[in-house]
Amino acid sequence: MIESFVDSWEIFCFSHLTGWVTAVLLALVGVYVVARDQIFVGAAVSQASTLGIAVALALAGWGVVPEHVAPWDTLPAILAVVFSVLAALFSGREGGLGGESHEAVSGWVFLATASLSVLLMAHSPHGLEEIHKLLFSSIIVVRELDFWIVTGLTVGTIALLILYGRPLLLFTMDPAMAAAVGMCTGRWSVLASAWLGLTLGITLKLSGLLYSFGCLVLPALIARHLVREMRSMYLVSPLVALLTAVAGFVIANHQDYPPGQLTVALFAALLGILWTLRKLLSRVTS
Amino acid sequence: MSTVLEAQGLSIGFAKQEVLRDVNLRVSEGDYWFLLGPNGCGKTSFLRTLLGELVPRSGALILDRERTRRDRIGFVPQRSNVSSTLPTTVREFVSLGSVGIPMTARQRGERLRWALERVNLSGFERRSFDALSGGQRQRALVARALVRRPAFLIADEPTVGLDLPSTEALLDSLSHLNREDGLTILFVTHHLRLARRFGTHFALFDHGLVVAGSADKVLSAENLARAYDLPLEVFQNDSFESQGGLGEGSGP
Numbered sequence: 001m002i003e004s005f006v007d008s009w010e011i012f013c014f015s016h017l018t019g020w021v022t023a024v025l026l027a028l029v030g031v032y033v034v035a036r037d038q039i040f041v042g043a044a045v046s047q048a049s050t051l052g053i054a055v056a057l058a059l060a061g062w063g064v065v066p067e068h069v070a071p072w073d074t075l076p077a078i079l080a081v082v083f084s085v086l087a088a089l090f091s092g093r094e095g096g097l098g099g100e101s102h103e104a105v106s107g108w109v110f111l112a113t114a115s116l117s118v119l120l121m122a123h124s125p126h127g128l129e130e131i132h133k134l135l136f137s138s139i140i141v142v143r144e145l146d147f148w149i150v151t152g153l154t155v156g157t158i159a160l161l162i163l164y165g166r167p168l169l170l171f172t173m174d175p176a177m178a179a180a181v182g183m184c185t186g187r188w189s190v191l192a193s194a195w196l197g198l199t200l201g202i203t204l205k206l207s208g209l210l211y212s213f214g215c216l217v218l219p220a221l222i223a224r225h226l227v228r229e230m231r232s233m234y235l236v237s238p239l240v241a242l243l244t245a246v247a248g249f250v251i252a253n254h255q256d257y258p259p260g261q262l263t264v265a266l267f268a269a270l271l272g273i274l275w276t277l278r279k280l281l282s283r284v285t286s
Numbered sequence: 287m288s289t290v291l292e293a294q295g296l297s298i299g300f301a302k303q304e305v306l307r308d309v310n311l312r313v314s315e316g317d318y319w320f321l322l323g324p325n326g327c328g329k330t331s332f333l334r335t336l337l338g339e340l341v342p343r344s345g346a347l348i349l350d351r352e353r354t355r356r357d358r359i360g361f362v363p364q365r366s367n368v369s370s371t372l373p374t375t376v377r378e379f380v381s382l383g384s385v386g387i388p389m390t391a392r393q394r395g396e397r398l399r400w401a402l403e404r405v406n407l408s409g410f411e412r413r414s415f416d417a418l419s420g421g422q423r424q425r426a427l428v429a430r431a432l433v434r435r436p437a438f439l440i441a442d443e444p445t446v447g448l449d450l451p452s453t454e455a456l457l458d459s460l461s462h463l464n465r466e467d468g469l470t471i472l473f474v475t476h477h478l479r480l481a482r483r484f485g486t487h488f489a490l491f492d493h494g495l496v497v498a499g500s501a502d503k504v505l506s507a508e509n510l511a512r513a514y515d516l517p518l519e520v521f522q523n524d525s526f527e528s529q530g531g532l533g534e535g536s537g538p
Contacts, residue, residue: 035372170382173374174367177430180337181386182356224371228414229378 001254008253018147019211019259020245022203025154026215027223027241028161029199031233032192034220035172038102041091042216044109045084045197049204050134051113051120052076052083057127058120081201087113088197089190134208142206153202157195161234168192169230207260214264215241218271225274244270288315290353290438290470291336295345298331304494305331309345311489311498313472315353315437318464320481321474322504323491323513329474332491333442336472337361353437353470357387360431362441366423370416376402376426377411383430401432405459421452428456432463439463441473453477457484478505 009016033042056076059065065075091106121127161168171178171188179185204212223237248263255262289312296309305328313319321329334340335347337359352358360383368374381398389397402408405425410418418426424444431439439460445453457477461484463469475481481488488504490497492513497504511517 035369037369037371166382167385170385173369173372173382176363176367177361177383178385179339180361180363181383181434182338183386224373227373228375228412230372230374231378233373 001250005250005253012253014144014147015142016249016259018142018150018206019249019263020242021147021150021154022207022211023215023219023241023245023263024238025150025157025199026203026212027219027237028154028157028234029196030216030218030220031223031230031237032168032172033196033216034224035230035233038092038106039217040103040106040110041088042196042200043213044091044106044113045088045200046204046209046213046216047110047117048087048113049080049084049201050131050209051117052079052081052201053134053205054117054120054127054131055079055083057124057130061124061127077202077205080205081198083113084201084204085194085197088193088200092189092193092196134204146206149202150206153199157199160195165231165234173230210264211260214260214267215245218264218267219244222267222271222274225271225278240270241267288350288353289313289348290315290317290350292348293345294348296335296347297343297345298328298335298340299343300331304343306491306496307494309496309498311496313470313487315470316464316468317470318461318484318486319472319489320485320487321472321489321491322476322478322481324515327491327513328494329491330442332496333440333472333474336440357434358437360434360436360439362427362431362439362444364443364446366415366427368415374415375411376407376413376415376418379415379426380429380433383433387434397433397435400435401429404432404463405429406455421448421455424448424452424456425459428459436469438470439472441471443474443476445475445477453480460484478510 030042033039053076056065056079059075087109091102091109117131118128121131167178167183168188170181171183171185171192175185175189178188200212200216207215219237219241220233222240223233226240227233227236244266245263248266249259251257252259252262292312293309296306297304298306298309309332321332323329331340335342336349336354366379368379377398380401381394383401384394384397398411399408402410405428407422407425407429410422410426415423415426427444428441431441441460445456448456457473457480460469460471460473464471473481473485482501482505485501487499488501490504490509490513492509497509507517
């Protein structure tokens with residue numbers, strides 16, 4: 001199994017590396033999403049990013065912008081980031097919107113952007129295929145530049161966590177107390193949402209919705225069962241993501257399965273096992 | 287004693303609704319104030335104004351710059367907002383109270399030990415916060431405020447949901463801090479009898495107005511009856527009597 005994976009390394013090394021670094025990056029950002037109980041915000045932001053790509057493809061299809069001509073070839077990536085940042089700011093704002101809960105606003109964003117993405121591409125077979133690929137997470141071709149962008153974003157995220165980890169932890173766990181100690185919680189909320197949008201906007205174009213959303217929430221949910229303190233989640237969540245993604249990619253390569261889907265399936269299986277063990281443990285102790 | 291804060295003709299409100307008007311009170315260093323009054327009478331709004339979360343409509347709020355610096359104010363909310371699904375220990379929960387105060391890990395550890403000792407939670411550092419009893423959680427909330435080594439402590443009904451012995455133990459811990467460390471305290475509660483026993487000063491929030499001062503001036507039967515719309519009386523020998531069927535220590 002390992003041998004066949006090593007043989008494929010030369011061709012797919014940047015795809016594999018990008019997939020793994022993406023898993024680590026999203027697992028770090030996912031700790032915030034899971035701790036704030038905004039899991040569905042992650043799904044909505046991922047879907048909004050897909051709409052950004054659909055808009056870029058539609059603009060090219062209508063001849064508004066030339067296709068595959070610099071700088072227009074980067075338009076899908078740019079619009080993916082713009083739409084996801086806007087969706088994150090819209091869905092993640094403090095106190096929801098118009099008295100609605102985060103879930104209600106996120107659900108609206110998810111459904112509106114999902115339906116619009118398909119409607120925009122309905123008469124473009126090529127575009128519709130692109131959207132389907134994004135939804136089903138087929139990590140096949142990434143450029144070396146993509147790898148370095150994701151790596152840069154990961155290093156930046158780790159640096160921010162080192163510098164502002166404690167205030168972020170307080171804001172994540174108890175925003176009311178954060179406000180009482182003088183933190184500007186509104187600004188923190190906007191910055192965290194913007195960072196979530198930026199991360200998902202960049203990674204979704206490379207790895208698709210299923211893999212991005214899976215790496216965002218599942219490793220953090222797994223880590224929550226393995227640690228005793230919130231701050232440890234920032235270590236355990238990316239570690240779980242990395243180890244599972246490496247295992248997923250190796251097995252997928254050997255069994256000829258799509259690596260993104262297999263990794264997400266492994267995350268889901270791990271979480272299911274943890275839930276079962278916890279249930280059994282609580283029965284034994286009671 | 288030097289003044290920590292002074293409200294002069296202070297008016298507080300939201301949009302078109304006036305919550306408090308013409309509030310006049312002076313809090314001096316080492317005072318133990320109890321803020322009393324029925325629900326919805328503006329106690330929390332007053333505290334939010336002190337914390338800078340609400341801007342007064344009119345009047346003056348004079349704060350001693352040194353004693354009311356953000357890093358010298360400790361705030362204890364009614365209850366913890368930390369979700370029970372999040373893993374956290376007493377150590378992590380309490381030490382997060384020192385966010386915004388530059389200090390080394392060693393200093394943070396020392397403050398944590400000191401704060402836990404003050405609320406009788408020494409040895410609970412590694413205990414899961416979720417596994418604590420209601421009274422222990424409230425004491426952990428107080429420790430989270432104390433870890434800032436505040437000169438001024440603001441507590442917004444942290445005794446809600448606690449039984450009488452736990453409430454008494456919490457107030458007693460704070461009384462020690464008030465007497466021994468000179469901590470200035472502003473405490474919101476519905477426990478009239480306990481307030482009378484531990485407090486040095488009182489503010490009774492009464493239909494948009496505030497009567498402030500000593501027990502004799504504030505806790506008169508007439509003032510209490512007007513504020514709570516019930517015939518109430520707090521006697522000096524620590525007993526509390528209600529002629530209107532109000533239970534011990536509970537608010538209307």
